[in-house]
Amino acid sequence: MIVDEFLFSCKCLENCWGGCYHYLEPWIGCEHNCVYCFARHKSEVVSILGQCNSSFESPTVFIEPTSLTKQIHEYLLKGEVKTLKLSRFTDFFTPKFVSSGLSHEILRVICESRVERAIITTKGVPDERIISLMKRYRHKISFNMAIRPFASKEIEPNVPSIFERVEAASQVHQEGIQTTIHMDPLIIGFDDQPESLAEFLVLLKSKSLERIMFSFLLLTEEIVENIRRIVGSSFADEIISNYDLSKMRGISTTQTELAYFTLHPEILTRSANNLAAILRELNFQYALCALKNKGYLSDLCSKTSICRGDFYA
Numbered sequence: 387m388i389v390d391e392f393l394f395s396c397k398c399l400e401n402c403w404g405g406c407y408h409y410l411e412p413w414i415g416c417e418h419n420c421v422y423c424f425a426r427h428k429s430e431v432v433s434i435l436g437q438c439n440s441s442f443e444s445p446t447v448f449i450e451p452t453s454l455t456k457q458i459h460e461y462l463l464k465g466e467v468k469t470l471k472l473s474r475f476t477d478f479f480t481p482k483f484v485s486s487g488l489s490h491e492i493l494r495v496i497c498e499s500r501v502e503r504a505i506i507t508t509k510g511v512p513d514e515r516i517i518s519l520m521k522r523y524r525h526k527i528s529f530n531m532a533i534r535p536f537a538s539k540e541i542e543p544n545v546p547s548i549f550e551r552v553e554a555a556s557q558v559h560q561e562g563i564q565t566t567i568h569m570d571p572l573i574i575g576f577d578d579q580p581e582s583l584a585e586f587l588v589l590l591k592s593k594s595l596e597r598i599m600f601s602f603l604l605l606t607e608e609i610v611e612n613i614r615r616i617v618g619s620s621f622a623d624e625i626i627s628n629y630d631l632s633k634m635r636g637i638s639t640t641q642t643e644l645a646y647f648t649l650h651p652e653i654l655t656r657s658a659n660n661l662a663a664i665l666r667e668l669n670f671q672y673a674l675c676a677l678k679n680k681g682y683l684s685d686l687c688s689k690t691s692i693c694r695g696d697f698y699a
Contacts, residue, residue, distance in 0.1 A: 415431075470504050490515050527564070535583050
């Protein structure tokens with residue numbers, strides 16, 4: 387794997403975005419170290435971590451920071467990148483690079499470029515300097531904060547608290563930036579329980595955060611083993627019981643590595659429609675991710691709004 391080719395990648399996914407877009411991977415690894423993370427198992431990630439002699443939970447730049455920002459600037463000068471997503475295999479607001487100022491510097495380069503839309507999905511908390519920058523370029527920014535509801539199991543060891551992330555999302559929203567809460571990945575039987583879900587949604591309402599996209603845990607053999615090893619076999623078995631282990635699929639026909647087990651259709655349909663009913667009742671704007679639920683959409687479309695890349699972009 388050539389590191390320079392990892393920095394920017396152009397993708398086109400089925401049922402999503404309606405065309406090609408770009409990802410930016412400014413560093414490798416993620417401090418959040420979530421138990422269910424798929425990125426740590428991807429072959430290109432494993433390859434670059436090996437080249438950098440680093441572990442996934444200790445993110446590292448693979449290009450010296452000044453050279454990194456220069457390379458990003460020069461690539462964006464070409465004008466080929468219209469929609470830019472941050473990121474697939476890390477978190478752009480991982481604490482290490484927020485505090486060092488690198489997240490801000492790279493975002494400044496992006497905002498000052500010809501990129502038309504920068505879509506940030508994060509579990510991290512931007513600092514005041516970053517929020518000020520996003521405010522200046524609010525017309526270019528889509529901000530998406532990933533938060534699971536109050537859950538009975540902790541599987542995100544280094545993620546800021548729900549309250550910190552809700553507060554950060556609220557502050558960004560107040561600056562006129564499109565802000566969406568991603569309830570993702572939801573674990574059926576744990577994260578969709580009415581009591582904890584209601585408490586979470588009341589908190590969002592109190593902060594005027596009324597846009598939600600949701601989806602469910604994508605489960606691979608590697609993730610199952612990670613959950614079993616770190617959290618315990620009994621929790622892993624409870625999760626697995628909702629999946630058909632005889633059926634697997636990839637996110638798209640072009641992505642065959644790390645195929646996912648499929649949820650039992652009746653279980654997913656019931657949970658998705660119940661969630662949609664609650665969100666409708668509370669007057670949230672909401673959508674279910676089409677890409678992650680491909681194959682179930684015919685059962686869901688009648689009762690659940692579907693995001694095909696247009697809801698939170």
